[in-house]
Amino acid sequence: MLKVKDLTVKYLTQRSYALKSVNFEAQIGEFIVVAGASGSGKSTLAQVLMTLIPNFTKAEISGDVSFNNLSFNEFTRENLVNTLGYVPQYPSDFTTSLLVEEEIVFLLENLAVDSEEILSSLNHVLGELGISKLKRRLIPELSSGELQRVFLASALAFTPPIIILDEPIARIDPKTEVKLVELLRNLADKGHLIIAFEHRLDYIVTKADRLIILKKGEIVSDEHPSTNVEMLEEIDPPELSLIDSKDEEKILSLENHIDSKRIISRIKNANISELFKLENKKPSDTAISLNHVNFRYNNKKDWILKDINLQFKKGESIGLMGINGCGKSTLMKVILGVEKVKEGEVWHKGRRIKNVRKGKKDSIYVPENAKLFLIGPTPVKDLERQLRNEEEVMEIYSKFKMQKLMKRKLYHLSEGERRLFALINSFHFQEDFILLDEPTIALDKKGRTILLELVKTAKNKGNTVILASNDPRIVTSLDRLIVIEKGNICLDGPPREVLYNLEQHTNLIPNQTVRFIQKLEKETGLSLPRILNPKEFNDLLKEAE
Numbered sequence: 001m002l003k004v005k006d007l008t009v010k011y012l013t014q015r016s017y018a019l020k021s022v023n024f025e026a027q028i029g030e031f032i033v034v035a036g037a038s039g040s041g042k043s044t045l046a047q048v049l050m051t052l053i054p055n056f057t058k059a060e061i062s063g064d065v066s067f068n069n070l071s072f073n074e075f076t077r078e079n080l081v082n083t084l085g086y087v088p089q090y091p092s093d094f095t096t097s098l099l100v101e102e103e104i105v106f107l108l109e110n111l112a113v114d115s116e117e118i119l120s121s122l123n124h125v126l127g128e129l130g131i132s133k134l135k136r137r138l139i140p141e142l143s144s145g146e147l148q149r150v151f152l153a154s155a156l157a158f159t160p161p162i163i164i165l166d167e168p169i170a171r172i173d174p175k176t177e178v179k180l181v182e183l184l185r186n187l188a189d190k191g192h193l194i195i196a197f198e199h200r201l202d203y204i205v206t207k208a209d210r211l212i213i214l215k216k217g218e219i220v221s222d223e224h225p226s227t228n229v230e231m232l233e234e235i236d237p238p239e240l241s242l243i244d245s246k247d248e249e250k251i252l253s254l255e256n257h258i259d260s261k262r263i264i265s266r267i268k269n270a271n272i273s274e275l276f277k278l279e280n281k282k283p284s285d286t287a288i289s290l291n292h293v294n295f296r297y298n299n300k301k302d303w304i305l306k307d308i309n310l311q312f313k314k315g316e317s318i319g320l321m322g323i324n325g326c327g328k329s330t331l332m333k334v335i336l337g338v339e340k341v342k343e344g345e346v347w348h349k350g351r352r353i354k355n356v357r358k359g360k361k362d363s364i365y366v367p368e369n370a371k372l373f374l375i376g377p378t379p380v381k382d383l384e385r386q387l388r389n390e391e392e393v394m395e396i397y398s399k400f401k402m403q404k405l406m407k408r409k410l411y412h413l414s415e416g417e418r419r420l421f422a423l424i425n426s427f428h429f430q431e432d433f434i435l436l437d438e439p440t441i442a443l444d445k446k447g448r449t450i451l452l453e454l455v456k457t458a459k460n461k462g463n464t465v466i467l468a469s470n471d472p473r474i475v476t477s478l479d480r481l482i483v484i485e486k487g488n489i490c491l492d493g494p495p496r497e498v499l500y501n502l503e504q505h506t507n508l509i510p511n512q513t514v515r516f517i518q519k520l521e522k523e524t525g526l527s528l529p530r531i532l533n534p535k536e537f538n539d540l541l542k543e544a545e
Contacts, residue, residue, distance in 0.1 A: 002026040002049075002162060002193060007063035009044055009053065009217075013412055018044040018059070020217045026195065026210075028161055031188040033204055033225070034197045036214035037235050037444040038416025042197040043089065045214070046166045049195065050086050051075075067162070081107065085155030089166040089415060089442070090369060091147045100134045100142070104153045111158065125153040128183065141297070144368050144438065145171040145324025152180075156187070163187065165196045167415075169204060170441040171368070173323050173470035175509045181207050199416075199444060201238045202472065202512050205229065206253035226252060236444055239472065239512040242534035244541055251516075263541075264524050287464040288312040288335060288433065293344035295334055304330045306487040308344070312466065314432075315459045319475045320468040321498075322484035323507055328468040329368070331484065332435050335466070336363055348433070364431040368438040370419040371410075379413075379421040380406040386429050396428055400450050416442035420450060427454040433464050440471040452477050472511030475499075476532040483508065496530040513537060 007022040019041045026032055036042050047053045051072055054061050065072045067083060075083070088094050097103040101122060108118045126132040129149050134142065142150065148171055155163055165184075169177050177200070185207040188194045198204055205211055205225040213221040213231055221228040229241050229250055241250040293308040304327045312318060320328045333339040334346060337353045346353045348362055366373050374382050379402075383393045397406045402424065405417055413421070419442050426434060440448055451474070455465050459479075467478070475481055481498040483491040483506050490506055491498045499510040500518075509515065513533050521528050531537050 001028070001068065003064075003066045004049075005064050005066075007045075007048065007065065008061070009041075009048060010060045011412065012058055012060065013409065017217050019048070022063070022217075022219055024212065024219065024222055026193055028191055028193050029188055030209045031185055031194045031207060032196070032210045032212060033201065033208040034195065034212045034214060035199070035201060035232060035236055038420070038442060038447060039414040040214040041217040042214055043166060043415060044217075046164055046195075046197050049162075049164055050084055051080060078111075081111065082158070083160055083162055085158070085160040085163040087148065087151045087155055087163070087165040087168055089170070090371075091151040092144070092369065094151070095139050095147075098139055100131075100137050100139060100150050103139060103150055104157055107154065108158055113158070121157045125156045128156070129153050130179070143171075143325040143329065145173075145176070148172065149180075149324075159192075161191070162193045162195070165194070165198075167198060167442060168196055169198055169200045171324070171438055173321070173508050174203075174472055174511065175507060176323065177203055178509070199236050199442065200471070200473070201232065201236050202240070203238075203253075205238055226250070234445065239534060240516060242538075243513070243516070244538045264520065264526060264528075284313045284315050284462075286311050287314045287316075287349060289345075289347040290335070291345045291347070293334060293341050293346065295330060295339060295341050295343075303487055305334065308489060310482070310489065310492075312464050314462045314464060316480060317455050317459055317465045317478045318467070319478045319481045319495075320466065320484060321470050321475065321481055321508065326484045327487050328484060329437055332365065332437060332466065332468055335433075336365055336435060338365075362431055363433040363435060364426050364429045365435045366422050366426045366437065366439065368441065370415070370422040370441075373422040373426070374410055374418065376410040378407050378409060379425065382421075383425045383428060386425070396424065400424060414442070416444060416447055419443060420447045423447075423451055423454060427458055431463075433466070434458055436465070436467045436469075438469055438471075439467055440469060440474050448473055470508070476511060476513075495532055499532065500530050 003025050004022055007019055008017060009019040010017045022045065034042055034045065044053065047057060049065060053059050095103060096106050104125065105118050105122050108121060126135055129152060131146070131149050131153065134146060134150065139147065148168065168180060172180065181204050184194050184196065196204060208225055210222060211225040211228055212219055213228065221231050229238060229252060238252055241252055243251055290308050290310045293305055294303055295305040296303045320331060322328050330339065334341055337346065340354065376382060380393055380397065384390055387393055394403065397403045402421070405413060410418060423439060439451060443451065458465050469475060476495050478495060480493065481495050482489060483498060483502065485506050491501060499514045502508050502510045513531060517528050517531050529540065531540060
């Protein structure tokens with residue numbers, strides 16, 4: 001049994017406590033999800049459980065963490081290695097090898113495990129996670145989602161009793177999310193304790209035994225998800241739980257019993273045409289063009305992008321979707337001129353872009369790792385360097401209620417807070433094209449709301465915003481979705497069109513609301529409106545009352 005008793009943590013450089021009197025117990029065989037807003041203490045708790053705090057990150061710490069009645073303070077390094085498996089929020093910060101297979105077996109080799117057993121474990125975890133094809137790939141060539149699964153394989157290779165995952169779903173598409181959650185559930189059932197710290201809760205809470213909710217460093221709830229999910233409404237609610245089904249319990253999963261006939265009867269009289277009026281968007285000028293673009297990395301046979309023909313308009317928001325490794329991030333780098341195309345042309349406002357020196361004057365790019373975007377030492381200094389107007393910077397941060405954090409050192413901010421500052425700053429650099437790679441990683445509901453507000457404001461100014469993301473909580477709010485599969489464009493259109501054709505034409509699945517509508521249609525044989533999110537669904541139900 002894992003026992004956390006009166007755990008209190010305060011970073012040496014901060015006045016407030018990161019964790020305050022945290023208490024809980026967890027049994028082998030349990031699957032626990034820890035949720036909370038950005039800055040609530042999730043990553044701090046994960047690092048304490050992994051003994052990264054205080055061994056690597058210095059902090060004042062009191063209380064105790066023990067396993068099977070032995071305090072972690074008394075564990076030898078070998079005990080810890082054999083007890084804990086860890087999948088970090090940013091796996092790229094923890095790589096030790098160049099090859100995937102070397103990364104996975106690194107720990108086993110250091111534990112002097114027999115070579116035959118190492119090979120057997122390697123092949124088993126590769127097959128279990130569906131990443132056998134990555135075995136001989138170079139680590140720097142992997143997409144972030146692929147690297148995340150490699151680290152999960154590393155954690156599973158030596159079958160530790162406790163596996164801790166920090167934001168395991170952040171970089172993966174919904175279909176892979178379902179597979180990963182099923183795997184974690186199976187691991188718990190086979191005798192592991194799984195503790196996942198997560199923002200994206202649509203599916204993971206349906207398989208968890210407990211949902212622990214943190215707020216300002218304290219546990220405010222620790223119950224079965226069906227009991228306390230309503231407490232997430234202002235933090236990170238699962239999508240289906242927001243649908244007003246009038247049932248006694250919130251809908252958490254498509255597997256829940258759903259009274260389809262009752263829901264259908266409520267919406268029969270709704271005036272659908274009034275609810276889903278199409279906006280008459282005026283045609284705008286082309287901002288970016290890609291003509292017959294082919295791209296592959298040097299010394300590689302396989303093309304990452306194949307005959308890409310795209311036009312992006314001024315004042316348009318676009319989402320790039322696709323499974324991990326499909327080429328989303330590569331396409332962004334090609335648009336920026338960071339990667340030079342092997343064949344074809346890239347144009348910005350009628351000017352051909354051949355390399356980053358030509359493209360950088362009109363574009364801003366926020367990489368997946370927000371730490372690489374902010375220079376610091378504080379968010380306010382970072383933006384002041386660009387705007388050279390302290391009063392304007394203060395006004396910007398005040399608008400988003402971020403003034404309390406704006407003068408903190410970057411390394412004192414949570415990952416979600418740091419990413420949010422990176423996004424706010426990027427939208428105020430006054431560039432024509434804004435490209436964001438996985439912008440919702442570590443963002444809570446407040447952060448995503450601010451992101452959508454920034455996108456809307458930029459569009460109104462005529463900026464073109466391109467996001468690489470499979471996050472179902474954000475893509476439904478964009479003007480256009482482009483799905484990349486095996487280097488080709490397989491779907492391109494408005495969200496209603498793309499998401500309702502996604503499962504039929506690609507290896508992806510749509511968000512929970514779309515799947516819910518498709519489930520109702522299948523059960524009733526009726527044709528229903530193409531609703532994208534819980535708000536539209538609830539508006540429809542309200543209209544019918």
